Amino acid sequence: MSSVRRRSPASRPVPGLTLRAAAPADLDALVRLEESAFATDRLSRRSLRTLMARPSAALIVAEVDGRIVGALLLLFRRGSRIARLYSLSVAAEARGTGIGSALLSAADQVSAARGAVVIKLEVRTDNAGAISLYLRHGYRHAGDWPAYYDDGADAHRFAKTLSPPPPGRAAARRRLR
Numbered sequence: 258m259s260s261v262r263r264r265s266p267a268s269r270p271v272p273g274l275t276l277r278a279a280a281p282a283d284l285d286a287l288v289r290l291e292e293s294a295f296a297t298d299r300l301s302r303r304s305l306r307t308l309m310a311r312p313s314a315a316l317i318v319a320e321v322d323g324r325i326v327g328a329l330l331l332l333f334r335r336g337s338r339i340a341r342l343y344s345l346s347v348a349a350e351a352r353g354t355g356i357g358s359a360l361l362s363a364a365d366q367v368s369a370a371r372g373a374v375v376i377k378l379e380v381r382t383d384n385a386g387a388i389s390l391y392l393r394h395g396y397r398h399a400g401d402w403p404a405y406y407d408d409g410a411d412a413h414r415f416a417k418t419l420s421p422p423p424p425g426r427a428a429a430r431r432r433l434r
């Protein structure tokens with residue numbers, strides 16, 4: 258009999274969770290989320306506002322009972338089939354419940370719907386939680402950037418190749434774009 262622990266699915270349903278595109282009314286909550294999740298390299302209110310309106314960006318929020326508990330930002334470039342996962346954050350009190358995982362699954366869907374075949378990201382080499390989550394979602398180590406962050410911390414580069422989306426899911430993906 259195998260002693261290998263069976264991993265839980267990459268994404269499990271989270272009760273009451275809604276994922277949707279960010280709107281200007283979410284700005285206060287998004288700024289608070291940035292402040293609570295990141296000590297450095299935070300997105301400013303101004304950047305967040307600009308990104309919401311930018312066609313080459315997808316800012317997805319996770320909402321539970323009307324409260325923003327997570328966010329994920331994807332960036333795209335015209336003529337490129339590579340999406341960049343620029344930011345992922347979940348409110349401290351909501352972590353460990355599958356919200357980060359749900360946002361990563363949404364990132365796959367939104368990226369594929371926009372024609373991307375690869376998602377790339379950077380993560381601090383000391384961020385064990387995020388690294389473990391990315392690995393479980395199929396990301397693989399693709400190199401390193403020394404002194405990548407404002408505080409001098411190093412980054413791992415991760416990349417994931419996307420499978421083509423099943424055609425029936427197009428409507429759900431469009432809602433998140």
Ligand SMILES: CC(C)(COP(=O)(O)OP(=O)(O)OC[C@H]1O[C@@H](n2cnc3c(N)ncnc32)[C@H](O)[C@@H]1OP(=O)(O)O)[C@@H](O)C(=O)NCCC(=O)NCCS
Pocket residue numbers: 265294295344345346347348351352353354355356357358359379380381384385386387389390393
């Ligand atoms: C990383 C982050 C987004 C994860 O969000 P989350 O909602 O807690 O993630 P989920 O509940 O979907 O998944 C938890 C999984 O993450 C991993 N994980 C989380 N914390 C961990 C830790 N301290 N050590 C190891 N693995 C950890 C595990 O794989 C865990 O899997 P499990 O459910 O089998 O235990 C969240 O911790 C966060 O916002 N951190 C601060 C900001 C940040 O670091 N963002 C990533 C920048 S690249």
